[in-house]
Amino acid sequence: MSVFTPVGFDQLSGWLQNYSIGSLVGLAGIAAGIENTNYFVTTSHGRYVLTLFEKLTRADLPFYMHLMAHLSRHGIPCPSPIADRDNEYLGTLNGKPAAIVTRLPGASAVAVSAEECAAVGEMMAAMHVAGLSYGRRLENTRGQRWWRETAPRVAPFLGSEDHELLREELRFQALYHLADLPRGVIHADLFRDNVLFDDADDGRRIGGVIDFYFACNDALLFDVAVAANDWCITAAGELDAVRTQALLRAYHAVRPLTPLERGAWPVTLRGASLRFWLSRLQDHHMPRPGQLTHAKDPDAFRDILKLRVAAASHQPWL
Amino acid sequence: MSVFTPVGFDQLSGWLQNYSIGSLVGLAGIAAGIENTNYFVTTSHGRYVLTLFEKLTRADLPFYMHLMAHLSRHGIPCPSPIADRDNEYLGTLNGKPAAIVTRLPGASAVAVSAEECAAVGEMMAAMHVAGLSYGRRLENTRGQRWWRETAPRVAPFLGSEDHELLREELRFQALYHLADLPRGVIHADLFRDNVLFDDADDGRRIGGVIDFYFACNDALLFDVAVAANDWCITAAGELDAVRTQALLRAYHAVRPLTPLERGAWPVTLRGASLRFWLSRLQDHHMPRPGQLTHAKDPDAFRDILKLRVAAASHQPWL
Numbered sequence: 001m002s003v004f005t006p007v008g009f010d011q012l013s014g015w016l017q018n019y020s021i022g023s024l025v026g027l028a029g030i031a032a033g034i035e036n037t038n039y040f041v042t043t044s045h046g047r048y049v050l051t052l053f054e055k056l057t058r059a060d061l062p063f064y065m066h067l068m069a070h071l072s073r074h075g076i077p078c079p080s081p082i083a084d085r086d087n088e089y090l091g092t093l094n095g096k097p098a099a100i101v102t103r104l105p106g107a108s109a110v111a112v113s114a115e116e117c118a119a120v121g122e123m124m125a126a127m128h129v130a131g132l133s134y135g136r137r138l139e140n141t142r143g144q145r146w147w148r149e150t151a152p153r154v155a156p157f158l159g160s161e162d163h164e165l166l167r168e169e170l171r172f173q174a175l176y177h178l179a180d181l182p183r184g185v186i187h188a189d190l191f192r193d194n195v196l197f198d199d200a201d202d203g204r205r206i207g208g209v210i211d212f213y214f215a216c217n218d219a220l221l222f223d224v225a226v227a228a229n230d231w232c233i234t235a236a237g238e239l240d241a242v243r244t245q246a247l248l249r250a251y252h253a254v255r256p257l258t259p260l261e262r263g264a265w266p267v268t269l270r271g272a273s274l275r276f277w278l279s280r281l282q283d284h285h286m287p288r289p290g291q292l293t294h295a296k297d298p299d300a301f302r303d304i305l306k307l308r309v310a311a312a313s314h315q316p317w318l
Numbered sequence: 319m320s321v322f323t324p325v326g327f328d329q330l331s332g333w334l335q336n337y338s339i340g341s342l343v344g345l346a347g348i349a350a351g352i353e354n355t356n357y358f359v360t361t362s363h364g365r366y367v368l369t370l371f372e373k374l375t376r377a378d379l380p381f382y383m384h385l386m387a388h389l390s391r392h393g394i395p396c397p398s399p400i401a402d403r404d405n406e407y408l409g410t411l412n413g414k415p416a417a418i419v420t421r422l423p424g425a426s427a428v429a430v431s432a433e434e435c436a437a438v439g440e441m442m443a444a445m446h447v448a449g450l451s452y453g454r455r456l457e458n459t460r461g462q463r464w465w466r467e468t469a470p471r472v473a474p475f476l477g478s479e480d481h482e483l484l485r486e487e488l489r490f491q492a493l494y495h496l497a498d499l500p501r502g503v504i505h506a507d508l509f510r511d512n513v514l515f516d517d518a519d520d521g522r523r524i525g526g527v528i529d530f531y532f533a534c535n536d537a538l539l540f541d542v543a544v545a546a547n548d549w550c551i552t553a554a555g556e557l558d559a560v561r562t563q564a565l566l567r568a569y570h571a572v573r574p575l576t577p578l579e580r581g582a583w584p585v586t587l588r589g590a591s592l593r594f595w596l597s598r599l600q601d602h603h604m605p606r607p608g609q610l611t612h613a614k615d616p617d618a619f620r621d622i623l624k625l626r627v628a629a630a631s632h633q634p635w636l
Contacts, residue, residue, distance in 0.1 A: 020448035021393035022440060025520075042520060044440065045393055073387060075339035075363055075400045075418075082393045087451040100393075122340065122362065130338035133405040202343075202360060 003029040005037045005052045005094050012041070012050070015093055018084040019100060021045045032193070035213065037096070040103060047103040049079065052096040056213065061097055063138045064212050065089040067131075067185060068101065074130035076123070077104055078209045104208025106196030114246035115204075117231050120195060121247035123206050124187070124227060125254035128220045131185030140188060140216040142275055144173065154281040162302060169274050169305060176267050178219050181260060186223035189214040191230045221261045224251060225272035229304055237304040239269075239311070266312040273308050277301035321347040323355045323370045323412050330359070330368070333411055336402040337418060339363045350511070353531065355414070358421065365421040367397065370414040374531065379415055381456045382530050383407040385449075385503060386419065392448035394441070395422055396527045422526025424514030432564035433522075435549050438513060439568035441524050442505070442545060446538050447573055449503030458506060458534040460593055462491065472599040480620060487592050487623060494585050496537050499578060504541035507532040509548045539579045542569060543590035547622055555622040557587075557629070584630040591626050595619035 013024040022044030030038040030049070037052040053061060065081045069089070072080035079101035081089040091098050109116050140146075151170055155163055187194070189211060198207025224247070232243040251257070280298035331342040340362030348356040348367070355370040371379060383399045387407070390398035397419035399407040409416050427434050458464075469488055473481055505512070507529060516525025542565070550561040569575070598616035 019393060020444040022444060044437075044523065045395065045444070046523065047520075048393075069391060073391075073398065073401050075337060075366075077363065080391065083391050083448075083451075085447060085451065119362075126338040126340060126363070129403060130401075133401075133403065200364075202365075205362060205364065 003037050003039070004054050005096055007037075007039060007050070007052070007093060012039075012093075015091070016043065016100075018086075018091060019082055020085065021048065021082060021100065041100065048082065048100050049103050050093075050098065050100055052093055052098045054096065056097070058090065058097050061090055061099075063136050064215060065099060066136055067134060067215055068212055070134045071127060071130055072102075074133075076127050076130055076209065077207060078127075078212065079104060104196055104198075104210065105200075106198030106207030108193045108195065109197050112192065112231055112243065114243050116197065117243040117247040118250035119197075119206050120190070120227060120231055121224075121250035121252075122254055123195075123209060124190060124223060125251040127187065127209065128184050128223070129255055134185050138216045140186075140218040140222075142188070142214065142279060143216075143218060144178075144271075147173070147274060147278055150278045150282055154278065154285055157281065157285040165302065165306065165309075166274075166277075169270060169309070173267070173271055173274065176264070178222070178264060178268065178271070181219040181221050181264055181268075182258060183217060184220050185215060186218050186220060187212060187215050188218065188223060188226060190223065190227045219264075219268070220255070221257070221264060221268045222272060224248070225265070225268040226275075229269065229272050229276070229301075229308075233304070237300065237307050266308070270305060270308045270312065273301055273305035277305055321355050321357070322372050323414055325355075325357060325368070325370070325411060330357075330411075333409070334361065334418075336404075336409060337400055338403065339366065339400060339418065359418065366400065366418050367421050368411075368416065368418050370411055370416045372414065374415070376408065376415050379408055379417075381454050382533060383417060384454055385452060385533055386530055388452045389445060389448055390420075392451075394445050394448055394527065395525060396445075396530065397422060422514055422516075422528065423518075424516030424525030426511045426513065427515050430510065430549055430561065432561050434515065435561040435565040436568035437515075437524050438508070438545060438549055439542075439565035439570075440572055441513075441527060442508060442541060443569040443572035445505065445527065446502050446541070452503050456534045458504075458536040458540075460506070460532065460597060461534075461536060462496075462589075465491070465592060465596055468596045468600055472596065472603055475599065475603040483620065483624065483627075484592075484595075487588060487627070491585070491589055491592065494582070496540070496582060496586065496589070499537040499539050499582055499586075500576060501535060502538050503533060504536050504538060505530060505533055506536065506541060506544060508541065508545045537582075537586070538573070539575070539582060539586045540590060542566070543583070543586040544593075547587065547590050547594070547619075547626075551622070555618065555625050584626070588623060588626045588630065591619055591623035595623055 009027055012027055016024055024043055026042035028040045030040060036054050039050040041048040041050045068078050069081055071078045082100045083089055084091055089099055151166055194211045196208035197204055228244055228247055232239050232247055234240050277298055280296050280301055284298050327345050330345055334342055342361055344360035346358045348358060354372050357368040359366040359368045386396050387399055389396045400418045401407055402409055407417055469484055512529045514526035515522055546562055546565055550557050550565055552558050595616055598614050598619055602616050
């Protein structure tokens with residue numbers, strides 16, 4: 001479970017008097033998530049999510065809060081932070097920075113078809129375009145520099161074959177200057193569990209894009225590659241051509257990919273695989289104190305990386 | 319009907335490329351409303367309302383647009399304007415200022431019980447509190463000054479008894495300095511048709527407060543009086559004690575009314591009656607060129623005013 005800091009009904013009821021969202025009706029801890037304390041909150045006005053930030057600091061948070069507010073007001077269905085009576089998004093609860101955001105309708109897709117991949121591609125492109133007018137900046141804390149710093153720390157835990165794969169991939173990635181690609185605000189973690197699909201009266205659509213706490217400024221194509229590596233893969237980790245094309249075409253229809261991006265697609269897919277292999281290796285072999293034990297298997301992304309390396313010369317494309 | 323300026327599917331489809339709300343799916347004119355052209359718009363992202371402003375000018379509109387955005391981000395369920403790719407709420411369509419806002423769920427209440435009146439009282443108080451941190455200002459264009467200017471224009475259309483009632487009420491209102499009451503941003507037109515009730519899974523609640531185009535800075539109590547004169551009345555126009563108390567108590571629980579406001583309640587109820595009597599007289603006797611013919615009956619508010627004058631010494635109260 002992911003309630004690190006318990007919040008009581010009466011306590012929250014009092015705290016909500018800083019806000020204009022009505023009186024507290026219900027409160028329930030959320031099991032998912034390994035970084036923050038999250039509660040579903042129901043008030044007389046509607047449904048919200050309360051987050052107490054366990055690691056992110058008051059200095060980190062404005063980038064994320066204002067990004068969600070910015071994307072929301074551009075029509076991207078992401079959590080919209082609620083301002084308090086002092087007009088601030090961030091409050092303090094139990095000594096932790098805390099925020100209330102809107103709760104979005106829908107649930108993560110279990111089985112993913114080309115239709116969902118197209119919806120994700122379209123939404124990601126819309127998010128990238130809307131993000132162009134966002135004024136704050138935050139570098140990717142899991143970017144290339146972090147890859148180079150993290151590799152030597154996890155290398156001792158690897159067998160010789162994996163060690164060699166890691167070394168070779170770092171060398172390969174260093175040959176490319178992805179900084180030349182179109183850049184902007186990216187979600188950087190748009191896996192299936194961070195998109196909610198809602199079956200509304202008038203059709204199935206994305207009800208929410210959630211969990212913006214890896215969002216940053218980076219190559220827009222990196223975001224697409226992270227998503228493709230999760231939304232478009234077969235059980236074996238290979239890219240399914242139909243779903244990959246559905247995602248890319250829908251993206252391209254909203255924000256046309258440049259020739260440079262087309263050329264960089266295979267490299268970027270490898271980079272996106274490397275990033276998650278590294279973070280999972282770190283979480284697995286070097287858990288932080290208090291970290292929950294359900295760290296994900298690093299091998300899945302090692303295998304995806306290997307497949308992307310092998311397929312680098314013939315990626316399914318637009 | 320209220321489509322003064324037709325908008326075609328292909329035209330809107332192109333125009334929406336200025337926004338990040340997906341591709342156009344459906345478009346339907348809205349019959350209600352007598353001031354602007356409104357369409358329901360469905361896109362691949364969700365449901366919206368498109369408004370082409372027929373009379374309000376580009377100089378008037380930022381107060382309303384930013385007010386809705388401000389209240390939305392404070393958790394008030396009001397239309398939330400969508401920013402375009404240039405980060406602007408206001409665009410131009412067919413030569414008219416135009417905006418896209420979120421479409422809210424629910425429908426106006428047909429029969430109104432104490433429960434709905436309490437919900438409206440609570441929501442209005444939350445809106446008033448959230449409005450305190452709103453930075454823009456706009457005086458009430460239908461305030462006391464407008465009363466004094468409008469009365470001589472409509473007086474020639476009145477019989478002697480009504481003429482006398484109008485003259486006496488203006489004289490009476492002039493004795494009071496309602497500027498001393500707590501002031502802030504008010505909706506100023508919160509009739510039943512401007513509140514949508516939504517029957518959600520977890521209960522009936524206000525899904526939307528709409529039509530902010532009379533919003534302004536004025537005495538907060540004036541907003542309450544306008545609402546009470548519509549939500550809490552019997553068929554004869556008298557205030558129903560149960561519903562009036564429900565509205566006022568719910569309001570008071572969120573923003574406690576001051577002793578000055580308690581004292582000013584009977585005067586304010588009369589002022590709120592006068593304001594709508596005057597505007598309906600004007601719409602009825604002096605229709606503007608092109609105005610639609612379904613102007614509302616002025617006599618209903620004359621009768622309400624008479625009742626408030628008669629009841630002034632014993633208003634149901636907290």
